[in-house]
Amino acid sequence: MDVLLQQLFNGLTIGSVYSLVALGLTLVYGILHIPNFAHGALYMVGAYITYTIMTSLGLHYLLSILTSIIAVGMISVLMERLVFHPLKDSTPIQHKVAAIGMLLFLESFAQLIWGADYQQMETPFGQVIDFFGLTVTMQRLIIVITAVVAMILLYLFLKKTFTGATIIAMAQNREGAHLVGINTNKVAMLTFFISGVLAALGASLTSPINLVFPSMGHLVILKAFVIIIIGGMGSIPGAILGGYIIGFSESIGATYISSDYSDIISFALLVIILTIKPQGIFSKGGV
Amino acid sequence: MLDLKNVSVKYGNFTAIKDINIRVDKGEIVVLLGANGAGKSTTFRTISGLKTPFKGNVLLEDDLIDNKPPDKIVKQGIVQCAEDRKLFPEMSVQENMMMGAYIHRKKKNKIKQTLKEVYKLFPVLYEKRKNPAGSLSGGQQQMLAIGRALMSKPKLMLLDEPSIGLAPLIVEQMFESIKQINKEGTTILLAEQNAHAALSIADKGYVYENGNIVVEGSSKELFANEEVRKAYIGA
Amino acid sequence: GEETGGDGEAVVNIGYTGPLSGAAAYYGENTLNGLKMAVEEINEEGFEVNGTTYTISLETLDDQYLPNEAAANARRLVQEYNTPIIYTPHSGGVNALQVFNEQENFIIGAYTSEPAITETGNTLTVRIPPSYAGYVEPFTKYMMDRFGNKLAALPPVTQYGKDWAEGLIPHWEEQGGEVVHNASIDFSKDTDFFTILTNALEKDPDVLLIGGASEPTAKVAQQARELGYEGGFMIMDQAKLDEMKKVMGETYEPLEGSIGTMPLINADYPGTDEFVEKYREKYGEDPGSEAGFHYVSMYIFVEAMKEAGNVEDAKVIYENIQAGLDSLPEDKKVYNIPNIDENGGFEIDTRIAAIEDGEIVPKEVE
Amino acid sequence: MFLETKRLTKQFGGLFAVKDVDFSIEEGKINAIIGPNGAGKSTFFNLVSGLYRPTSGQVLFKGKDISNLKANKVAKLGVARTFQTTHLFEQATVFDNVIVGHRLRTKANLFDSIFHTKRLKREEEQCKEKALEVLQFVGLEHAVDHLVANISQEEKKRVAFALALATDPEIVFLDEPTAGINPDETAELSELIEKMAENGLTICLIEHKMQMIMNLAEQIMVLNYGEKIAQGTPEEINRNEEVIKAYLGGSTSA
Amino acid sequence: MAAFFNKRNIVVGFILLAVIFPFITRNDYFLHVMTLAFIWMIAVYGLNLLAGYTGYLSLAHAGFFAIGAYAFGLLTVKAGFGFWPAFLLAPIITTAMGFLIGLIALRTKEHFFAIYTLCVGYIIYLVIDKWEGLTGGVRGLIGIPAPSSIGPLTLSTPIAQYYFVFVILLLVIFVIYRIIHSLTGRTFIAIRNSEELALSLGISTTKNKLISFVLSTFFAGIAGVLYACFIRFIGPDIGNLNITFDLLTYMIVGGIGTMSGPIVGTLLIVWLSQNLQFLQDYRMLIFGPLLTLMVIFSPRGISGLFALWSAKRTRKLKPKTSNVEEQA
Numbered sequence A: 001m002d003v004l005l006q007q008l009f010n011g012l013t014i015g016s017v018y019s020l021v022a023l024g025l026t027l028v029y030g031i032l033h034i035p036n037f038a039h040g041a042l043y044m045v046g047a048y049i050t051y052t053i054m055t056s057l058g059l060h061y062l063l064s065i066l067t068s069i070i071a072v073g074m075i076s077v078l079m080e081r082l083v084f085h086p087l088k089d090s091t092p093i094q095h096k097v098a099a100i101g102m103l104l105f106l107e108s109f110a111q112l113i114w115g116a117d118y119q120q121m122e123t124p125f126g127q128v129i130d131f132f133g134l135t136v137t138m139q140r141l142i143i144v145i146t147a148v149v150a151m152i153l154l155y156l157f158l159k160k161t162f163t164g165a166t167i168i169a170m171a172q173n174r175e176g177a178h179l180v181g182i183n184t185n186k187v188a189m190l191t192f193f194i195s196g197v198l199a200a201l202g203a204s205l206t207s208p209i210n211l212v213f214p215s216m217g218h219l220v221i222l223k224a225f226v227i228i229i230i231g232g233m234g235s236i237p238g239a240i241l242g243g244y245i246i247g248f249s250e251s252i253g254a255t256y257i258s259s260d261y262s263d264i265i266s267f268a269l270l271v272i273i274l275t276i277k278p279q280g281i282f283s284k285g286g287v
Numbered sequence B: 001m002l003d004l005k006n007v008s009v010k011y012g013n014f015t016a017i018k019d020i021n022i023r024v025d026k027g028e029i030v031v032l033l034g035a036n037g038a039g040k041s042t043t044f045r046t047i048s049g050l051k052t053p054f055k056g057n058v059l060l061e062d063d064l065i066d067n068k069p070p071d072k073i074v075k076q077g078i079v080q081c082a083e084d085r086k087l088f089p090e091m092s093v094q095e096n097m098m099m100g101a102y103i104h105r106k107k108k109n110k111i112k113q114t115l116k117e118v119y120k121l122f123p124v125l126y127e128k129r130k131n132p133a134g135s136l137s138g139g140q141q142q143m144l145a146i147g148r149a150l151m152s153k154p155k156l157m158l159l160d161e162p163s164i165g166l167a168p169l170i171v172e173q174m175f176e177s178i179k180q181i182n183k184e185g186t187t188i189l190l191a192e193q194n195a196h197a198a199l200s201i202a203d204k205g206y207v208y209e210n211g212n213i214v215v216e217g218s219s220k221e222l223f224a225n226e227e228v229r230k231a232y233i234g235a
Numbered sequence C: 001g002e003e004t005g006g007d008g009e010a011v012v013n014i015g016y017t018g019p020l021s022g023a024a025a026y027y028g029e030n031t032l033n034g035l036k037m038a039v040e041e042i043n044e045e046g047f048e049v050n051g052t053t054y055t056i057s058l059e060t061l062d063d064q065y066l067p068n069e070a071a072a073n074a075r076r077l078v079q080e081y082n083t084p085i086i087y088t089p090h091s092g093g094v095n096a097l098q099v100f101n102e103q104e105n106f107i108i109g110a111y112t113s114e115p116a117i118t119e120t121g122n123t124l125t126v127r128i129p130p131s132y133a134g135y136v137e138p139f140t141k142y143m144m145d146r147f148g149n150k151l152a153a154l155p156p157v158t159q160y161g162k163d164w165a166e167g168l169i170p171h172w173e174e175q176g177g178e179v180v181h182n183a184s185i186d187f188s189k190d191t192d193f194f195t196i197l198t199n200a201l202e203k204d205p206d207v208l209l210i211g212g213a214s215e216p217t218a219k220v221a222q223q224a225r226e227l228g229y230e231g232g233f234m235i236m237d238q239a240k241l242d243e244m245k246k247v248m249g250e251t252y253e254p255l256e257g258s259i260g261t262m263p264l265i266n267a268d269y270p271g272t273d274e275f276v277e278k279y280r281e282k283y284g285e286d287p288g289s290e291a292g293f294h295y296v297s298m299y300i301f302v303e304a305m306k307e308a309g310n311v312e313d314a315k316v317i318y319e320n321i322q323a324g325l326d327s328l329p330e331d332k333k334v335y336n337i338p339n340i341d342e343n344g345g346f347e348i349d350t351r352i353a354a355i356e357d358g359e360i361v362p363k364e365v366e
Numbered sequence D: 001m002f003l004e005t006k007r008l009t010k011q012f013g014g015l016f017a018v019k020d021v022d023f024s025i026e027e028g029k030i031n032a033i034i035g036p037n038g039a040g041k042s043t044f045f046n047l048v049s050g051l052y053r054p055t056s057g058q059v060l061f062k063g064k065d066i067s068n069l070k071a072n073k074v075a076k077l078g079v080a081r082t083f084q085t086t087h088l089f090e091q092a093t094v095f096d097n098v099i100v101g102h103r104l105r106t107k108a109n110l111f112d113s114i115f116h117t118k119r120l121k122r123e124e125e126q127c128k129e130k131a132l133e134v135l136q137f138v139g140l141e142h143a144v145d146h147l148v149a150n151i152s153q154e155e156k157k158r159v160a161f162a163l164a165l166a167t168d169p170e171i172v173f174l175d176e177p178t179a180g181i182n183p184d185e186t187a188e189l190s191e192l193i194e195k196m197a198e199n200g201l202t203i204c205l206i207e208h209k210m211q212m213i214m215n216l217a218e219q220i221m222v223l224n225y226g227e228k229i230a231q232g233t234p235e236e237i238n239r240n241e242e243v244i245k246a247y248l249g250g251s252t253s254a
Numbered sequence E: 001m002a003a004f005f006n007k008r009n010i011v012v013g014f015i016l017l018a019v020i021f022p023f024i025t026r027n028d029y030f031l032h033v034m035t036l037a038f039i040w041m042i043a044v045y046g047l048n049l050l051a052g053y054t055g056y057l058s059l060a061h062a063g064f065f066a067i068g069a070y071a072f073g074l075l076t077v078k079a080g081f082g083f084w085p086a087f088l089l090a091p092i093i094t095t096a097m098g099f100l101i102g103l104i105a106l107r108t109k110e111h112f113f114a115i116y117t118l119c120v121g122y123i124i125y126l127v128i129d130k131w132e133g134l135t136g137g138v139r140g141l142i143g144i145p146a147p148s149s150i151g152p153l154t155l156s157t158p159i160a161q162y163y164f165v166f167v168i169l170l171l172v173i174f175v176i177y178r179i180i181h182s183l184t185g186r187t188f189i190a191i192r193n194s195e196e197l198a199l200s201l202g203i204s205t206t207k208n209k210l211i212s213f214v215l216s217t218f219f220a221g222i223a224g225v226l227y228a229c230f231i232r233f234i235g236p237d238i239g240n241l242n243i244t245f246d247l248l249t250y251m252i253v254g255g256i257g258t259m260s261g262p263i264v265g266t267l268l269i270v271w272l273s274q275n276l277q278f279l280q281d282y283r284m285l286i287f288g289p290l291l292t293l294m295v296i297f298s299p300r301g302i303s304g305l306f307a308l309w310s311a312k313r314t315r316k317l318k319p320k321t322s323n324v325e326e327q328a
């Protein structure tokens, strides 16, 4: 029973990170219909920037995260301007290939700048809390709480503010958004910004429990894709729910099925879902 | 107030409108007539900044606007209610309306006031304010599209075939509403297939054919014009 | 590998294929650093074979730790640069090279502790570090004496990791131990080790077998401690205690009760101190054993070439390695390697160390 | 009846795009469907041509139930269609675009393609002949080698016709064949449609151009909010109160 | 000038160059690289048939490549098959897998298809990696036989292997050329152009998409087999996403949906990487942006640019009918 509880908590931690990453991905997909394969690279860059600021400027962990999410947000915006904006009238294949190009570039770039070795990110929140046999480290608690807070904030932003509503409006009808006076370029940039912020936040939060290295984004991004398909591409609640579904199924799967195959579980889940419903589970009918 | 001077617009190699001149004065209702594909919507898209003219100029109160992005043009007081409505289908009616007031987003109180006014004009919308826009009937959606446009308190409103898909009764109401809106100070440029109804409320009109304006004149003149009667009004 | 340079000097090309990008790049760089340092020193004077003075040109290629890439690289090195010796620091690469090294006539400078590579009968393979078979016994003994006999094995998912665990487990069981859990960890895929550790610790083990690159191995140990684990760590030889210490925040405390290889900086072979000093000066950090082994092996090969009177024929050089070992100058003995066995493995007296009361304590190996 | 629908219904979520429509098309005649935007006309076409599966109801072609056949099977039976927005291959020639139209009447498979069998050669020849024939029929012989991107709107419509004709159909569904075409050219396309009917084809078209419809069609069905509100000859439709109210316009009599 | 670069001359020139290459090259290593490039080309042709001509971007291509290689490896190393039986059987096994996966995968479209195949590819990789009992896991498969001789023809020397792979490449190109320039190819292109239209023209899109997908896996499989018997050592990483991305790069840079694209792209990138060895770890610093720029500025790759250039040239002489392979 204890194991189950501990594994549920483990699933919650990792699910929170997945959700954050998937949220950014789904946001960009919902608005611009771009499956941004480079999102995982933003995740990795986010971790490196936090790390660099902590080690070279000696800033506090939290301040470093703040700087990093802004920086990655900017990089993400830059990517929109330089790559996806010029491609806005192109075919889906072109979007995907362009995104893959960016992914390859960013990864190589990270290795050039930071080297290929593992970096260790210190956290001031190393304390271990033990509640009745359940081990919770402060860092993990922070991951879960920050993720939930970030999601709530994002929800409120999208639902309760005008600027947030413009993002939703544009996702639903681009020209309609134009016609009410929304600067769609700005919204596209804002969306990419938020997406970058979420990726960097997810990465900066997890890095202290693992390490920072150039290929750290690979699997996370693959899983984020699985999540947004399960959750319905473009759906915000779907991404959150999907993140936790994958997080839990991995930790529980590793316990009761096989830890060697825990990665396969999420992919198999996706294949099964798409086999039954080629449009994903939360998608509405039609094309 | 609005001037189109020798405007031509292309889609790829295809010239949709050629050398068009249109003038709309403050407080007027001006109607554009013409068959499907004659170029009315293209004219609207050009005014709204969704298309850039290939030749010619668009002026709003002597201010060149043909190279401005759509959002700037909305800010200057021109709002379009497009042919296919372009609503946000999964947002509620009220959210759609609020988005219409996007350019006034800082003035919360004023928005509330406008919202009340629009609901008064279209009470159905008030009843349905919590429903997603996509669930409304065609006619209701059309009202919502107009309502959303009104939310921005435009100086000039472009209405592209507002009577499309509406039952005759509603069409009558709609034209009433347009008259009403105009009386309250909004200048209106209207494209219509329903030429009779449109000319009845309009001050003047332009007739399109294949991207050219072939006839123009006051409503009276157009009503009197034999060709126009035959082609667009019938009998 | 004989070429005549512009100023009448002859050059021997030595090849290297290893991970210079990807997850293992840091490890690859460390191995290469040792080679580079040796080459630089040697080239200062050159070395004389049959009256000609040679310098070494090190040709390096990246294989991202992938066996097939290593094979492709090795072909290139032989065919384009005529290298009589090719280094590769991973067992997968060694296996891939063994497919054709005899045919193409080059020596594999195999930096791997995998004993299997010297058991295939390949006649041109030199295994540089000690085989991990040598650790199995002392590690087992120490752990059983100090902690108990329930083992959870969490090796990394590399060939090396799996073989290591498979080499250990039978011995552990023979000694009356029990393996309560066995699963591998994939450092490149797992974001968080809690899940895997929770399952391992559920079985209440006394000892955890962990290993792989030092940094993630340290993370595994750290997280095991967070989860309340109080037993010992048996650390496979690729991970270095001193490198793990850095990740732990410069303390050995969480590693209390670990056993692993002796960090090079704490070793006391005749040439160690000088090497460590030079290395620190050049690279600004402590050398790991991979740098040390590569450094010394380069000298050994050079000595072997001198003894053989040949810089081209791999077979002849190989036959003279023992002679090379014998004539290796004392001050280059970063490790003490008296012999090469008949399968091509260097015989080194294994040095191991344990962490006791937060300190590195050398342990005797019978 | 040649082609018949029985209580044909298509629902999208809660929306009835087509609802309980009974319609029958007589062989060799020109039939028309009119109705306001969003009335369900294109959806009706999609149902009949097999692109959509009906929510309920049936489509019968020459007495055979085709409601659940896939579009390609329906096409093989002799039902062809054009689309409201033409999707032609802009960077290829008119000829290359049309050739594939006859593919459904050929049997050549992968094996034939790779080994260049007699059958492939014969059928390729057959496709080419067909393409030339239909291009000639629609009056595009001069444009055979032009890139689609370089021809006029009206010519594109003709290419779309040619594609449909290349399938050797018995009935052709035309979705707004003259949308965006000026009156002169519209008249020419009308003639082409008449010529098709004269050649024994059955035609069913959607149009908003009333004048053209009134001259061309022998039978008209009117859809409104997915439902059939009237059916009859042009004269009957013109007089129908409900149609006037819903579509033709209350205050004007066309 | 343009007249000189007509299609036939280019093809003949390419073949001649390839034939004499072993005699002009400095060393065996270049032969090795060239042979490998030919193998990649075969896989890229498969990818191009599906993505370029049928409009479906599969990101599982390396997975099928790996299936081919492993099928061959396992048949020869573990099941004791001879070289030739395994050589024939392995692509068939790959194709069978491709058929099964295609049946399901092709129910999805566009982004869904790409992501679905991305996951399928990853699953293939994971299965190879984890199913140690069968595949040897990370240890890989060692001891795969080199091509055995055909009668008096021995295939053990690098030159012989080079010609062997080259002949197969020519066959593949020939087959692809035949497919593209026949009714089958026109059918694929019609599907890429508009699936709806194709359907209403009576084309069974399901069947044709499946044919295209299966063919593409077949070519991936052949490439995998050749790789296995040429390198003679395989590990799970040949099924990794990186390989798919490499193949994709070759295709995009060369020109997606063109007949010459796979050759041009592969040759260019492979040789460029050889000469950029000094920054080998940072290759992607150049190739990543190259890929992106290519997509933005020349969606049809280098071949597309060339076609545009020669079209401009010839237009001056006479109006020219377009070729299928130069289409959008």
Ligand SMILES: Nc1ncnc2c1ncn2[C@@H]1O[C@H](COP(=O)(O)OP(=O)(O)OP(=O)(O)O)[C@@H](O)[C@H]1O
Pocket: B011, B014, B016, B034, B035, B036, B037, B038, B039, B040, B041, B042, B043, B083, B161, D153, D179, D180, D181
């Ligand atoms: N996006 C586009 N691309 C190419 N051509 C277009 C495009 N939009 C419109 N056209 C063409 O431009 C011409 C004018 O179209 P427009 O929509 O302005 O006509 P309209 O008068 O508004 O017709 P309707 O009464 O049908 O609304 C038509 O021939 C149409 O086919």
Ligand SMILES: Nc1ncnc2c1ncn2[C@@H]1O[C@H](COP(=O)(O)OP(=O)(O)OP(=O)(O)O)[C@@H](O)[C@H]1O
Pocket: A286, A287, D012, D015, D016, D017, D035, D036, D037, D038, D039, D040, D041, D042, D043, D044, D084
């Ligand atoms: N795939 C779909 N999913 C959801 N709703 C759809 C779909 N296709 C059509 N509809 C809806 O069904 C209704 C009928 O559409 P349809 O295209 O058949 O109209 P139409 O009569 O052809 O109109 P038009 O004259 O403008 O072409 C519309 O309300 C439309 O929004």
Ligand SMILES: CC(C)C[C@H](N)C(=O)O
Pocket: C089, C090, C091, C092, C111, C112, C113, C114, C129, C158, C160, C237, C238, C239
């Ligand atoms: C400890 C090292 C010598 C082991 C090496 N990493 C290998 O793969 O074999």
Ligand SMILES: [Mg+2]
Pocket: B037, B040, B041, B042, B083, B160, B161
């Ligand atoms: Mg219009």
Ligand SMILES: [Mg+2]
Pocket: D041, D042, D043, D084
């Ligand atoms: Mg329609």
